[in-house]
Amino acid sequence: MEEGKDPTAGGRVGQPRVLPQRVLQLLVLFLVLCLTFSIVSIYMIRYFGINSSVVTTMKPILVPCNHEPVGLDRWIEPPSNLMHGMSDEELFWRATLVPRVSKYPFERVPKVAFMFLTKGPLPLAPLWERFFKGHEGKYSIYIHSLPSYEADFPSGSVFYKRQIPSQVSEWGRMSMCDAERRLLANALLDFSNERFVLLSESCIPLFNFTTIYNYMMGSKYSFMGAFDDPGPYGRGRYNENMLPEVNISDWRKGSQWFEVNRKLAVYVVQDTKFYPKFLDFCRPACYVDEHYFPTMLTIQAGGLLANRSLTWVDWSRGGAHPATFGAADVTDEFFMRRIYEGQRCLYNGQNSSVCFLFARKFSPSALQALFLLAPKFLGF
Ligand SMILES: *[C@@H]1O[C@H](CO)[C@@H](O)[C@H](O)[C@H]1NC(C)=O
Ligand SMILES: *[C@@H]1O[C@H](CO)[C@@H](O)[C@H](O)[C@H]1NC(C)=O
Ligand SMILES: *[C@@H]1O[C@H](CO)[C@@H](O)[C@H](O)[C@H]1NC(C)=O
Numbered sequence: 543m544e545e546g547k548d549p550t551a552g553g554r555v556g557q558p559r560v561l562p563q564r565v566l567q568l569l570v571l572f573l574v575l576c577l578t579f580s581i582v583s584i585y586m587i588r589y590f591g592i593n594s595s596v597v598t599t600m601k602p603i604l605v606p607c608n609h610e611p612v613g614l615d616r617w618i619e620p621p622s623n624l625m626h627g628m629s630d631e632e633l634f635w636r637a638t639l640v641p642r643v644s645k646y647p648f649e650r651v652p653k654v655a656f657m658f659l660t661k662g663p664l665p666l667a668p669l670w671e672r673f674f675k676g677h678e679g680k681y682s683i684y685i686h687s688l689p690s691y692e693a694d695f696p697s698g699s700v701f702y703k704r705q706i707p708s709q710v711s712e713w714g715r716m717s718m719c720d721a722e723r724r725l726l727a728n729a730l731l732d733f734s735n736e737r738f739v740l741l742s743e744s745c746i747p748l749f750n751f752t753t754i755y756n757y758m759m760g761s762k763y764s765f766m767g768a769f770d771d772p773g774p775y776g777r778g779r780y781n782e783n784m785l786p787e788v789n790i791s792d793w794r795k796g797s798q799w800f801e802v803n804r805k806l807a808v809y810v811v812q813d814t815k816f817y818p819k820f821l822d823f824c825r826p827a828c829y830v831d832e833h834y835f836p837t838m839l840t841i842q843a844g845g846l847l848a849n850r851s852l853t854w855v856d857w858s859r860g861g862a863h864p865a866t867f868g869a870a871d872v873t874d875e876f877f878m879r880r881i882y883e884g885q886r887c888l889y890n891g892q893n894s895s896v897c898f899l900f901a902r903k904f905s906p907s908a909l910q911a912l913f914l915l916a917p918k919f920l921g922f
């Protein structure tokens with residue numbers, strides 16, 4: 543047993559001589575490594591900046607406000623999502639914030655806001671797609687449809703995500719004017735929109751984009767149909783309870799399909815003076831959408847109105863509704879004779895043969911014929 547102990551004892555005696563050398567070697571190596579690491583770290587911090595990775599990740603937690611954009615962009619960029627959560631009251635207030643300095647401190651390309659007031663789908667959309675093609679940046683599109691309708695335009699469409707928060711609107715009722723004001727208010731949120739035109743799903747453009755754009759932008763007047771009709775369907779619908787805000791001599795009638803500039807669009811959205819009078823005293827058989835805007839704008843800015851609509855419509859068949867054109871109606875002759883020929887009107891005080899830029903009403907069945915004839919007659 544003792545012999546057996548010896549080699550271990552001898553081993554124990556021999557170890558202190560061998561180990562310190564190995565330990566020292568390891569220690570020195572460790573120290574050198576530590577030193578190198580420290581030096582490298584210091585240089586890394588100095589030249590590559592630990593602050594860029596650590597401090598920036600810290601900042602948003604400490605001072606989040608400093609990271610909001612403070613340039614002009616946040617005030618002039620149109621909302622990226624049209625489906626906001628604002629009530630009409632909030633929206634109208636927001637839309638009527640108007641700059642008091644007339645010169646824009648940024649490069650502003652004026653746009654036309656095409657506002658579609660529809661029940662549901664836009665059957666003539668392919669025609670409009672071709673009309674808008676290549677003119678990006680000069681127009682914006684807004685669609686007010688029945689709230690129950692869910693649009694399914696593909697992401698490449700000009701109508702994709704252009705729906706605004708909508709409510710039920712009925713012809714001849716104030717809810718129709720509310721929808722039109724809602725369209726105007728949403729379009730006013732984009733400072734680049736300068737002209738605002740109301741269209742329906744059965745409307746078509748009668749010229750190419752450039753012609754229509756230049757006609758609107760160049761006009762001194764806004765195109766609101768407004769005439770003084772002495773008969774039972776005109777003055778006959780006036781109610782004396784509207785006094786003193788609305789005198790019968792100011793009472794006007796006109797088609798609801800208007801085109802207004804930015805200034806008049808604000809007048810329409812901001813109105814709280816005439817609105818209650820029309821709400822209470824213009825009910826069927828007084829059709830408020832034929833009287834409210836024409837009368838209100840005549841009182842407030844009569845001199846800025848062309849007193850005619852840009853939208854051609856055929857009342858020649860008589861009755862309560864204008865004619866609707868289907869596939870069989872859309873022919874060469876139709877365009878030449880009925881729509882373009884013999885037009886005469888005033889444009890900026892000058893005689894003009896171009897009076898209408900849009901026409902209605904076209905049924906979905908007319909699409910194919912329109913699509914074929916468009917290059918020849920509509921210019922696109
Ligand atoms: C648009 O139509 C007008 C004539 O109405 C024509 O002179 C012009 O070249 C057309 N513009 C484009 C871009 O097609
Ligand atoms: C309505 O306006 C006319 C002039 O345009 C005026 O003579 C008349 O007194 C006005 N009526 C009322 C009730 O104010
Ligand atoms: C439109 O009618 C109003 C009066 O209702 C008038 O002041 C204005 O001059 C007319 N506009 C044009 C272009 O004639």
Ligand SMILES: *[C@@H]1O[C@H](CO)[C@@H](O)[C@H](O)[C@H]1NC(C)=O
Nearest residue numbers: 886887888890891892893894
């Ligand atoms: C427009 O044309 C009519 C005749 O067609 C003429 O009497 C009138 O003076 C013209 N107006 C202008 C402003 O040129």
